[in-house]
Amino acid sequence: MKLYGIKNCDTVKKARKWLDENGADYEFHDFRKDGLDGEMLARWEHAVGWDTLLNRRGTTWRKLPEEVRDTISARTAHEIMLENPSIIKRPVVERAGDVFVGFNADEWAAWLT
Numbered sequence: 026m027k028l029y030g031i032k033n034c035d036t037v038k039k040a041r042k043w044l045d046e047n048g049a050d051y052e053f054h055d056f057r058k059d060g061l062d063g064e065m066l067a068r069w070e071h072a073v074g075w076d077t078l079l080n081r082r083g084t085t086w087r088k089l090p091e092e093v094r095d096t097i098s099a100r101t102a103h104e105i106m107l108e109n110p111s112i113i114k115r116p117v118v119e120r121a122g123d124v125f126v127g128f129n130a131d132e133w134a135a136w137l138t
Contacts, residue, residue: 026049026050026051026052026118026120026121026137027051027052027053027054027118027120028041028044028052028053028054028116028117028118029054029056029061029065029115029116029117029118029119030053030054030056030115030116030117031055031056031057031110031111031115032053032055032057032058034115034116036115036116036127036128037116037128039128040116040118040128040133041053043130043133047134047137049137056110056111056113057110057111061106061107061110062107063103063107066078066107068119069117069124069126070099070103072123072124073126075099075102075103076102077114077126078102078106078113078114078117078126079097079102079112079113079114080112080113080114080115083111083112085109085111085112086112089105089112093105114126114127115127116128120136120137123136
């Protein structure tokens with residue numbers, strides 16, 4: 026299992042703590058430190074959709090020009106996420122070919138068992 030996110034993100038911290046407390050074996054990949062490539066992003070977009078990956082609640086989204094936010098599409102979202110990985114909803118988890126976005130302890134308990 027591989028968990029992707031940003032080390033300082035509160036949700037990622039909660040997810041990592043939950044995984045540690047539940048004895049899950051995982052590898053952590055920090056977007057900022059370890060990077061994000063187009064192939065990885067395309068794999069997630071194919072699995073869950075670009076709209077699911079795009080965090081419209083964060084400051085990175087709010088900092089985008091209104092015109093960009095109003096006209097976003099799959100192509101432009103892909104480019105924006107590659108340029109600004111902090112706009113991706115976190116964490117993203119890959120496990121056994123599945124992709125899960127966000128953290129919810131109850132859902133994870135069911136998903137990881």
